[in-house]
Amino acid sequence: MLTAQTHSGTIFSLGKEYNKETLMFIRKNEKFFCPACGERVSLKLGTQRIYHFAHRSGTVCREFYEGETIYHMKGKLQLYQWLERQRIPVELEYYDSIIKQRPDILFLYDGKKYALEYQCSPITEEIFKKRTEAYRQQNYIPLWIQGSKHLKTKRNSVFSLSNFDYFFFRKTEESQLILPSYCPEEKQFKILSSVYPYSIKNAVANITYHSLENTKLEEVLAPQINNYFSFAKWSKEMERFTLNWSLHPSPELHRFLREIYIHNLNLYLLPPEIGLPVRHSLFIQTPAIIWQTYLFLDVLLNKTLYELVNLKEVERNYSKRIMNNEIIIRNIPQITNEKSFHAVKEYLFQLEKLGILIKKTETVFQLQTKISVPKSNREKEERRNEFHQKYKTILETINEI
Ligand SMILES: [Zn+2]
Incomplete structure (x- = not known):
C-alpha cells in the first residue's frame, strides 16, 4: 500500500514524490498505521524499486493482504x-x-x-x-x-x-x-x-x-478506435478452431454434434451463413458457430419460403436453449444495461443484408431465401468462396449495427 495513517491520524501518501533521505528522516520520527485495520505498518525503503508500506509480519488484514505486488x-x-x-x-x-x-x-x-x-x-x-x-x-x-x-x-x-x-x-x-x-x-x-x-x-x-x-x-x-475487422482472419481462425475442437470434443460438443447429426448436418458441412461475427457476441460465451446453428435448427430450417419469422419466436427458442444450458451467456459486470439477445438480433440483421431475410416490421422478418446446406466438401468450398465475395460488401456496415 502507498498510504498510511500517522500518529496524529492524518493520511500520509507516497503519491507525492519524496526523495529517500526525506522519507528516512520521516520514518525515524513518525509511526505509521494501516487506515483499515489500525495495525502498525512499516515504511519500506529497500532495494525494491518502489517505496511502500507493509504490515508487520503476522498481521492479518482484510483490506491489504500481502498479495499486493x-x-x-x-x-x-x-x-x-x-x-x-x-x-x-x-x-x-x-x-x-x-x-x-x-x-x-x-x-x-x-x-x-x-x-x-x-x-x-x-x-x-x-x-x-x-x-x-x-x-x-x-x-x-x-x-x-x-x-x-x-x-x-x-x-x-x-x-x-x-x-x-x-x-x-x-x-x-x-x-x-x-x-x-x-x-x-x-x-x-x-x-x-x-x-x-x-x-x-x-x-x-x-x-x-x-x-x-x-x-x-x-x-x-473513450479511445479512438479503428474498427478494422478482417473477415478472412476470422474465418481462418474459426476453421482452425472447428477442426481442433472436433478432434478433442468436450462433453458440450458431443451434445451439440449429436443434435446436428439428427438433422443430417455435420460440423464440416455447415452453410457459410452459420458462424458469423457479430459485435455483441462477447455477451454469449457459447461459440458463435453453436448458437447460430441452434437458431438455424430452431427457427429457420423448417420455414417455407416467404414464411414469417417473429422475433418473439426467436427469443423464445433462444431462452429455452439457455435454460437447458446449451447456450451459456456471459455476464459482464461493468455493462449491465445490455442483453445477450442483442447479438442474436445483430445476426438476424446480417442475414437480412445477405438477402436471407427481409425485415417486415420492428419484430417480424420474412424468409426470402432458404439457407441451403452443402452436400459435399466441394460444394462447401464453392459456397464459401461465393459467400466471402458477397460478405465483403456487407462488412463495411457491420459496425453500424
Ligand atoms: Zn491493515
Whole structure:
C-alpha cells in the first residue's frame, strides 16, 4: 500500500514524490498505521524499486493482504501521478467508510466520481461484482483497468481471453466495447477493441498502445478506435478452431454434434451463413458457430419460403436453449444495461443484408431465401468462396449495427 495513517491520524501518501533521505528522516520520527485495520505498518525503503508500506509480519488484514505486488503498486502510483499531472482531482487509496471499500484511485472528472481499480491479481467473479455494485450505489463510476501482463496474445490479432478478462470490458460513450489494461514496465496502456470471440477462450481483436506520457484520460475512457475487422482472419481462425475442437470434443460438443447429426448436418458441412461475427457476441460465451446453428435448427430450417419469422419466436427458442444450458451467456459486470439477445438480433440483421431475410416490421422478418446446406466438401468450398465475395460488401456496415 502507498498510504498510511500517522500518529496524529492524518493520511500520509507516497503519491507525492519524496526523495529517500526525506522519507528516512520521516520514518525515524513518525509511526505509521494501516487506515483499515489500525495495525502498525512499516515504511519500506529497500532495494525494491518502489517505496511502500507493509504490515508487520503476522498481521492479518482484510483490506491489504500481502498479495499486493510491486507490479501493482508501481502501476497504481504511475496512474495516480498521471492523473495528477492532468490536474484532475485525485486521491490515492481513498477509504470510503460507507461501503467499506478502498479503490486504488479515486478521481473526479467531468462532474463524475470515478473509482479506479487497477487489478493485477485474479479475484472471484463474486468479489468483482460486489465491488462494482457497491461503487455504483455510491455514485462512483467503476473503472477497472487490468494489469497488462494478463493479456495473452496468441497470434497476430488473436487473443486468449479468460472469463476473468471479460470482466474488464466497458462500454464507451460511443458504444464501443473495450478492455483497458496498463503495463507499468512499458508505461503504456494497451486497449483491446473490436473483440469478436470465435470460441470460449479465443477472440479476434484489435489492440492499440497508448503511452502514459502522451495520453490523456479522455483517450483511455473513450479511445479512438479503428474498427478494422478482417473477415478472412476470422474465418481462418474459426476453421482452425472447428477442426481442433472436433478432434478433442468436450462433453458440450458431443451434445451439440449429436443434435446436428439428427438433422443430417455435420460440423464440416455447415452453410457459410452459420458462424458469423457479430459485435455483441462477447455477451454469449457459447461459440458463435453453436448458437447460430441452434437458431438455424430452431427457427429457420423448417420455414417455407416467404414464411414469417417473429422475433418473439426467436427469443423464445433462444431462452429455452439457455435454460437447458446449451447456450451459456456471459455476464459482464461493468455493462449491465445490455442483453445477450442483442447479438442474436445483430445476426438476424446480417442475414437480412445477405438477402436471407427481409425485415417486415420492428419484430417480424420474412424468409426470402432458404439457407441451403452443402452436400459435399466441394460444394462447401464453392459456397464459401461465393459467400466471402458477397460478405465483403456487407462488412463495411457491420459496425453500424
Ligand atoms: Zn491493515
